[in-house]
Amino acid sequence: MHHDPLARLLADPPDLPVVACLPALLGAVRDRGLAVVQAPPGTGKTTLAPLALAAAVDGRVVVTQPRRLAVRAAARRLASLLGEPVGETVGYAVRGERRSGPSTRVEVVTTGVLLRRLQHDPELAGVGAVVLDECHERSLDADLAQALLVDVRAHLREDLVLVAMSATVEAVRTAEAIADGAPAPVVEASGSLHPVDELWRPPPPRVRRTDDRGVTPAFLDHVAACVRDALAERDGDVLVFVPGAGEVNGVARRLAGVDADVRPLHGRLPHREQDLALAPGGRRRVVVSTAVAESSLTVPGVRVVVDAGLARQPRMDHRRGLAGLVTVNVSRAGARQRAGRAGREGPGAVYRCWSQAEQSQLAEHPEPEVMTADLTGFALELACWGSPDGAGLALMDAPPPAAMASAREALEALGAVGPDGAVTARGRAISRIGADPRLARALIDASGLVGPRRAAEVVAMLSVDVRAPGGDLVAALRSLRRGGPEASSTGWAEEVRRLQRALGPGGGSSPSRDLTDDLATGLVVALAHPERVARLRPGGSSYLMASGTGAALPAEHSPLRGLGWLAVADADRGAGRRDATIRSAAPLDEDLATEAAAALWHEDESVAWADGQVVARRTVSLGAIELSSARLPDPPRALVAAAVGDGLDREGLAMLPWREGAVELRQRLAFLRSTLGDPWPDVGDTALLEDVDRWLGPDLARVRGARDLQRIDMRAALRRLLPWPEAARLDELAPERLEVPSGSHVRLDYSGDQPVLAVRLQEVFGWRQTPRIAGGRAPVLLHLLSPARRPAAVTADLESFWATGYPQVRAELRGRYPKHAWPADPWTAEPARGVRRDR
Structure with missing residues (x-):
């Protein structure tokens, strides 16, 4: 008789396909300490592989999941199989919450929690194995955790077992990345999926999926119509995939009145509502979900998937310092993963809201976050590990140099790293906070100014992504303090307590500044994002941020409208828009702005291109915001040229007088570049803007305004790029x-x-x-x-x-044009310019 719940379960495991490959997994772990598990959805890999490892290795098995919702759900699933509550044999940990004890042998954690533990204890004392689940998602945390674990195995813990698992993982690449020599063994589980019918339901021809404001209402109408069709045509519960919480709520509203329980599911919901979506009920259900249900989570009863075909990816605009999420098409791997949810319990169907022709144009795998996201936190983790540039680490993809340079610059400005990229004591203190480095810096510096409690409240509000109606963060903070709906759904209060604990006993208790809530909130936000300190432009319709980016409030009724200064917490700039849209901000005044953004304060003589003119001034500025200025007569020619060049960089080459001859010469040079390569110059927009001084500099020095700009001979300017002596052959070659x-x-x-x-x-x-x-x-x-x-x-x-x-x-x-020559033998016929009859 088995008294050990693990042994009891494994002696009579559930009837899941992964059972057949558990011996191969345990053999690979025994022989190499490494394995890659590739198994379709529904095979039971998340459920049984960690439990089998826990019975086979010494020490605790730590299992990562990409999201807190998935962590809790996986832990509950594993514990229920053992007939125990969570916190005994199976526990979990997410930021600010941990349920485990001395008897815990399997602990499910977010990847971020694992990274914190690795930085605190690289040897992972007491841990026998780490399972990286759903590693196909290629998040920054997952890529970094995998690389650090490989480093730990190589230098500190060769006995540490490492297993990477996913349904759609790039198995060969992953096996090579985590290898300690030869590629890691790949263990494949055959699918348990029942057949899933594919139905292609593209939107009507004039319905766009997205525009510069996001997913269009018309497309959400189409998704809701597909759900109604699925309810009418198929049996079983319906799982709907849309990209974000806003779309979840939009589709749920459109399904009012259907003969089913409509359950939203996303990470911002309170736990009780998440449980409602995950637990089967008496009536038929429609679960409208973000990507949280794409992997890890099991939504029982689902036999139909309706896939909007969209996903959210982080994007960083390094030039403007704006980070955010963009809506992109799902990858083919993601689409397969989603469709698989319909075939777990029996034959099912997937309604895809795109055409079969569009399917072939989708990327095979999602783009790794490291290629698109803000890398500031990633770079700080590398610096804390002792590898500022990631050299020597088994990263799946090298971070883009420009993005890493931008991240390094941001960390230097925070005092988190030195000029050589090495982490400073301040950087380690920022890292220990367990938040975005900018928010951690604001917490540390603001706690002595506005008090640790108030600083923690504002930073927690920013870190849990609370919605601010009309962009007003102060109103959002007051709602949170009153226990408004977002206080529980976001875990704000728990995050406030965690941040206060993270400050430690040195966090202080008495604020040094007597500020209202409005200005205190603004000061904390400004300390986090000094480049987003913003002043109202003349005319009062929009703002200029210290970074140089324009910004406007989202609605005329915003209580922030007309305030002279704002501290902007979140802004995004849609395609084709000149100004960013302010999503959340708080009031500020000039004194606090200059205090929070002191590093951006400068006094200089500047020559700038503004409103089609060269403007020369002696200025006192906060970044791009002029605090005071006076006209500067007779500015240096070099500064004039630089100013016009900067105008070109902002407004593009279209502001130049591209007459026909210049356009033709540029096209000829582009042809030679593509055909012959060097030394023929690159004349694309990017290359010309980067080398503007060389080919346009002499002309720019004479420009004082738009009229002067239109007098430039662009053909002559381009000829400055011609390589010699090859230029003599231009008319021969092109x-x-x-x-x-x-x-x-x-x-x-x-x-x-x-x-x-x-x-x-x-x-x-x-x-x-x-x-x-x-x-x-x-x-x-x-x-x-x-x-x-x-x-x-x-x-x-x-x-x-x-x-x-x-x-x-x-x-x-020949019959249509009888007056023209149409000889039978064109080889020998005499050419003719005009009318000429055949002979």
Whole structure:
């Protein structure tokens, strides 16, 4: 008789497909201490693999999940299999909450919690194995945790077992990344999925999925209509995937009145409402969810999935210092993962809100966060580990150099790292807070100014992403203090207590500044984001942030409208929009702004491009915000050129006078660059803007305004880029015109991917081969025109055209244009410019 609940369960395990591959997993762990488990949804990998490892290794098994909701659900599932409450054999830990005890052998944690433990105790004392579940999601935390664990195994704990698991993991890459020599063993579980019918339900032709404001209401109407169809056409509960909490609520509202319980599911809901969505009820259910239900979670009873085909990804605009989430198409791997939810318990169906043709255009895997996200916290973790640039770590993808440079710059400004990238004592203190480095810095510095409690309240509000109606953070804070609905759904109060504990006994108790809640909130926000301190522009309709980005409040009724200064916590800039939209902010005044953003205060003589003019002033500024200024007469020419160049950088090359000759020369140079490469110059927008001083500098020094700009000879400016002595061959290699057999000199069009010669067909009789340029490397694409100058044929193989295409063209056109030559033998016929009869 088994008294050990683990042994009892494994002696008679649930009937799940993963059971068949557990011996292979345990064998790989015994032989190598490593394994990659690849198993479709529903095979039971999250359920049984950790329990089997716990029975086989010494020490606790730590299992990571990407989200807190998944952590709690997985822990409850494992504990229920053992017939125990959570906190005994199976426990869990998320930020600010832990339920485990001395008898806990399997602990489910968020990846962020694991990272904190690794930084505090790299040896992971008492841990025998780490299971990285759902590693296909490629979050920053998951990639970093995997790399640090490989480093720990190599240098500190060769006995530590490491297992990576996912349904759609890039198994070969992962096996190589975590390897200690030869690739790690890959253990595959055959799918238990029942067949899932695919139904393609693209939106009507005029319905756009997204616009610059996000997912369109019309597309949410379409998703809701697909759900109604699914309820009518299929049995079982319906699981709906949309990208975010706002879309969850939007679809749920549109389903009012259906004959089913509509349950929202996302990470911002209170635990009780999350449990309602995850627990089967007496009536049929429609669970409308974000990606939290894509993996790890089991939603029982689901036989139908309706997939909107959208996902949220972090994006960092390094130039403007704005980070946020963008809506993108789901990857094919994500779509398979979602569809698999319909086949766990029996045959099912997936309604995909896109076409089968669009499916082939989806990326195979989601883009790793390291390629798109703000890397400031990631860079601080690397610095704390002792590898500021990540050198020597088994990262799945190297972070982009520009993003890492931006992150390093931000950390230096916080005092978290030194010039060499090494972490400072202040950096370690910031890291210990367990929050975004900017928020941690604000907590530390603001606690002595406004008091630790008030600082923790504001930082907690910012870190749990509380919604601020009208953008007003002070109103949101007061609602949280009153116990408003978001206080419980976001775990704000628990986060406040955690942050106060993180400050430690040195956090202070008495504020040094006597500030109202409004200004205290603004000061904390400004300390977190000094570059987003914003002043009202003249006219009072929008703001200018210290970073130089314009910003506007989201609604006319916002209580913040008209305030002279704001501390902006969150802003985003949609495609095609000049100004960012302020999502949340708090009041500020000039004194607090200059105090919080002291590092941005500067006094200098500046020459800038503004409103189409060169403006020269002696200024006192807070970043891009001028506090005072006076006109500067006769500014240096070099500063004038730099100012106009900066205007070009902001407004783009379109502000220059691109007349026909300059456009044609640029196209010819672009053709030579793509065909011959160096030393022919890159004349794309990015390259020209980066090298503006070289080719445009002499002209810019004479510019004082838009009129001067329009006098620039752009053709002459571009010629400054010509390489010598190769420039002497420009007209030979990329001629403006080609002489054709009729004697005409016809202009070449370089605007497309291949140079085009559009010429009347009669003018090229006798031409046997397609002309080639660029030293014979590039054939010209001939657009052979009818007498009415309409394309009769397009060819890059003239010889073949004469033999096979021309007879058909001749037969079709000779009757329509009888006054023009249509000889039977174009090889020997005399070319003609105008009307000429056959002989």
